[in-house]
Amino acid sequence: MEDVNWEDFILEDLLDGDFSNYTYSTDLHPILPDSAPCRPESLEINKYAVVITSALVFLLSLLGNSLVMLVILCSCVSRSITDVYLLNLAMADLLFALTLPIWAASKVNGWIFGTALCKLVSLLKEVNFYSGILLLACISVDRYLAIVHATRALTQKRHQVKFICLGTWALSLCLSLPVIIFRTTIYPPSSSPVCYEDMGNSTATWRMVLRILPQTFGFVLPLLVMLFCYGFTLRTLLKAHMGQKHRAMRVIFAVVLVFLLCWLPYHLVLLADTLRRTQVISETCKRGNDIDRALDATEILGFFHSCLNPFIYAFIGQKFRHGLLKILATHGLISKQFLPKDSRPSFAGSSSGNRSTPL
Numbered sequence: 001m002e003d004v005n006w007e008d009f010i011l012e013d014l015l016d017g018d019f020s021n022y023t024y025s026t027d028l029h030p031i032l033p034d035s036a037p038c039r040p041e042s043l044e045i046n047k048y049a050v051v052i053t054s055a056l057v058f059l060l061s062l063l064g065n066s067l068v069m070l071v072i073l074c075s076c077v078s079r080s081i082t083d084v085y086l087l088n089l090a091m092a093d094l095l096f097a098l099t100l101p102i103w104a105a106s107k108v109n110g111w112i113f114g115t116a117l118c119k120l121v122s123l124l125k126e127v128n129f130y131s132g133i134l135l136l137a138c139i140s141v142d143r144y145l146a147i148v149h150a151t152r153a154l155t156q157k158r159h160q161v162k163f164i165c166l167g168t169w170a171l172s173l174c175l176s177l178p179v180i181i182f183r184t185t186i187y188p189p190s191s192s193p194v195c196y197e198d199m200g201n202s203t204a205t206w207r208m209v210l211r212i213l214p215q216t217f218g219f220v221l222p223l224l225v226m227l228f229c230y231g232f233t234l235r236t237l238l239k240a241h242m243g244q245k246h247r248a249m250r251v252i253f254a255v256v257l258v259f260l261l262c263w264l265p266y267h268l269v270l271l272a273d274t275l276r277r278t279q280v281i282s283e284t285c286k287r288g289n290d291i292d293r294a295l296d297a298t299e300i301l302g303f304f305h306s307c308l309n310p311f312i313y314a315f316i317g318q319k320f321r322h323g324l325l326k327i328l329a330t331h332g333l334i335s336k337q338f339l340p341k342d343s344r345p346s347f348a349g350s351s352s353g354n355r356s357t358p359l
Contacts (some may be wrong), residue, residue: 134168
């Protein structure tokens with residue numbers, strides 16, 4: 001009788017909590033007090049997929065976003081309001097990319113970097129996401145005012161744009177506070193250490209609030225703002241047959257579309273995971289493993305976002321290509337004969353009076 005009790009205790013101890021399949025966002029611990037523990041499925045392939053993806057994204061993002069920042073910073077004269085937002089967006093992507101080698105190493109060796117670095121790299125990941133969508137929402141409002149209402153007074157005051165960007169970074173930090181407070185290095189008895197939330201005896205309701213509140217203010221509301229602004233902006237462009245501005249908006253629409261394609265699947269799966277762990281939907285071992293695999297796959301897709309914007313600028317944004325070629329020609333890296341005759345040294349080009357359009 002005594003031996004059986006010890007075996008039951010050891011089994012519960014080994015299988016309590018699936019730490020081998022944690023994610024980098026504000027995931028909740030499994031809450032199945034009255035059910036048998038589920039055996040986690042082997043995810044070795046996923047681990048190495050994350051490592052390879054992280055290395056690729058790191059290199060592409062480091063190169064691409066550095067070039068984007070260089071081109072925008074060198075275009076002081078004709079830099080548009082949207083360019084300022086895109087500069088901050090590139091900074092956010094670059095900061096996140098710098099953390100990818102650490103995440104990749106932790107996938108293979110466990111979290112061996114301590115609690116301080118756990119909080120820092122988790123914070124950079126969260127801030128990258130929130131600042132990204134908030135900056136895109138700011139761009140949508142700027143385009144809406146400039147095109148739908150032909151409002152120039154607000155959008156032409158560059159010092160106001162700087163304060164808006166600072167406010168965006170501050171709000172992103174506020175939305176990421178749960179990561180700073182609760183992230184720590186956890187040492188499970190049967191697996192490698194992990195960078196994970198430790199909420200102690202917090203209730204399931206409190207945990208759900210910590211996940212849903214940032215998602216509501218940092219994802220759903222900015223998304224609704226973008227849909228509203230771009231819906232009316234696109235309608236105005238099509239009704240007025242404003243071909244030049246319509247072409248200039250292609251880059252912005254592409255940036256927003258890529259952001260949604262990369263991050264929306266992850267947050268939909270994250271919502272399903274929240275409902276599962278708070279027992280709003282029924283919990284089964286198969287469903288838990290399916291959601292865990294989906295979180296890994298969609299998170300890898302989210303990683304790719306930090307390196308995709310430079311490709312959009314390069315293939316769709318004519319002004320970016322011209323600005324980059326001018327910088328290369330100025331430093332003697334290419335011949336000036338490769339420069340287009342109508343090139344301008346920035347993302348921006350004049351399209352309507354003194355109002356510049358991006359990229």
